[in-house]
Amino acid sequence: MTNNPADSTSESLPDSPGATGQPADRRSTLHDVAARVGVSPRTVSRVVNNEEGFSEATRERVLEAIEELEYRPNLVARGLVTQQTRTLGLVVTDLSDPFFAELANGAQRAAITNRYNVFLCATDNEADQQANVLDSLRSHGIDGTIVFPATDTDDGLRRVAADVPIVCVDHEVDHPRITTVSSDLVAGARMAVEHLVDRGHTKLGMVASKFSPSDRRRREVGFLAAHRKLFPGTPEPMIVRTEPTLEGGRSATAELLDRDPSITGIFAYNDITAIGAILAATDRGLTVPGDLAVVGFDDVPLAAVFGPPLTTIRIDRERLGQVAIEMVLAMMGGSRTGRPSPQILPVELVVRAST
Amino acid sequence: MTNNPADSTSESLPDSPGATGQPADRRSTLHDVAARVGVSPRTVSRVVNNEEGFSEATRERVLEAIEELEYRPNLVARGLVTQQTRTLGLVVTDLSDPFFAELANGAQRAAITNRYNVFLCATDNEADQQANVLDSLRSHGIDGTIVFPATDTDDGLRRVAADVPIVCVDHEVDHPRITTVSSDLVAGARMAVEHLVDRGHTKLGMVASKFSPSDRRRREVGFLAAHRKLFPGTPEPMIVRTEPTLEGGRSATAELLDRDPSITGIFAYNDITAIGAILAATDRGLTVPGDLAVVGFDDVPLAAVFGPPLTTIRIDRERLGQVAIEMVLAMMGGSRTGRPSPQILPVELVVRAST
DNA sequence: CTGAAAGCGCTTACAG
């Protein structure tokens, strides 16, 4: 037959692997398995994919060879022809925000359940980097992706949606292959305002994110609407936009209190900025909640143990991730299913010691 | 020539895209670009890859067509033949630990600098899930990967190392294609002990991680060694192993204090467990640092703002990620470079109010 | 029950 270098050294027993017990240093392929069994690659492909049409004996010999050679199908080569890789993308702006970490956990868990894998990428909220990772993901033949979009990147999203279906988190983009899952941020903001007012506060201020373009300011919309309803005819409360980080929350709150020292209630963009707000209060000798009450958003794990434990609007991030996966899977079902309509998940007020 | 359905509707001007301005709904390929320009795919490939051998005129026409068709090379198809995809993996146990989030940030940043992308995956510290994601990553033709290994998975790592070079974080595996970058955990533990003793504490306890197998208990080794040196001949201090989470730290500390109420100094596995330790103290009416001093590990962002702000051993996670990327890149340089030797990065004591 | 051919989107030698 062909001259196989291994033949000269190995015993005649065909089942015996090399002396080292190690397969070749090159990863073994369908072809290698076929050659070892003495069958065509097509047959190996059939048993690997659980198709019909091979004898039980063949099946066993193939399985044995696969074991011995540690053969693993190359999903990407397969994807090149099937046009699917059972891999999903998840792109977020900032890994160090615990919100995204738990979203990712939920998404990954749901993906595994459906026998999909997910690759996570971060954009630092930069359009270029988002374009870069989306392109990379697409290039790897992912079947769909979930994205929490960087600011002002709708066009970029539409472009990749031509190739792969997208589920956006907390943001709508008008495109047949893009849908949205979001939390009810407007309702959450309303709950926060009502709670502060229940506690007797009448002068409120809000720390918002400067990364939110005008069509993504749902918390602000809810905040103003609730305020308008409860205090009709009064001037609108103050809103300061900042980076959604601890230091951002701290400085924005300082600015709010500088501009209007009569403010006694703060609604913050998220828990991290809320903690910043509390620090700003402490900075100027105010007590929380005595002098300043603070409501956060998200209910990240540390919110409960911070001093004082944070009153916040809880988002079920695990569920958010799970629903996002289910929606992207539905979109991949082909156009017959149509685009799933946007979903809005409920949020919940959690009262602790900061109000 | 060939019958192109587009020809019947489009104007004769070859440069004009369809009426919608949209390219076909199928992603365009090298072949499409070639057809549009009227040149062979080989030529397009040449200009895409900046090779030699085409006229300036050809180059411009190809570039134009690429623009119009929004052509993007399929990196995976390319990878199938070049055996490299300019993509790296990063697999960690737990996304919601801020330690890994910042490690990932550092790694991603360093990767981008080198024109690589990174795909992040989580294992939940489960061997099966780690095998799954590594296989998926490998299947996507990644060029190398960084992994913070799940417990007891050395064999699995060796298996994938046959195909792709691995840099482990804080763990050594004996294999020619696996190397290690770690923090000086032993030195960090020593600093913690010396600092507690400086503060007048003589009865110490440690909260350790139950996920660390015996060869990965560097903090414990450092803790015991430092204690032995400072208190020769005395009994060894108590160590309780637990899940490295907030609740884990809380219950482990409660156990330590139950078993030996004379303990006044706690060295914790990381900042999260340290915060748990502080909570455990508060639970039983002890003050920190008055009744119980606590030293954490990592210096995550919230350590500085927790009440009381945490004394901790700082790990430069961004740098850790960066070095890991550089090492994996070096390993990919081919065997000529040989395996880079393990690196140990320094850590630093940060004194705050919990001691 | 099994295989030979063509092709997914690309690049690598080779030839002109």
Next chain:
DNA sequence: CTGAAAGCGCTTACAG
């Protein structure tokens, strides 16, 4: 300066 052929690892019709 440019192209035709073969192949990366796989699957999809087709034929026996």
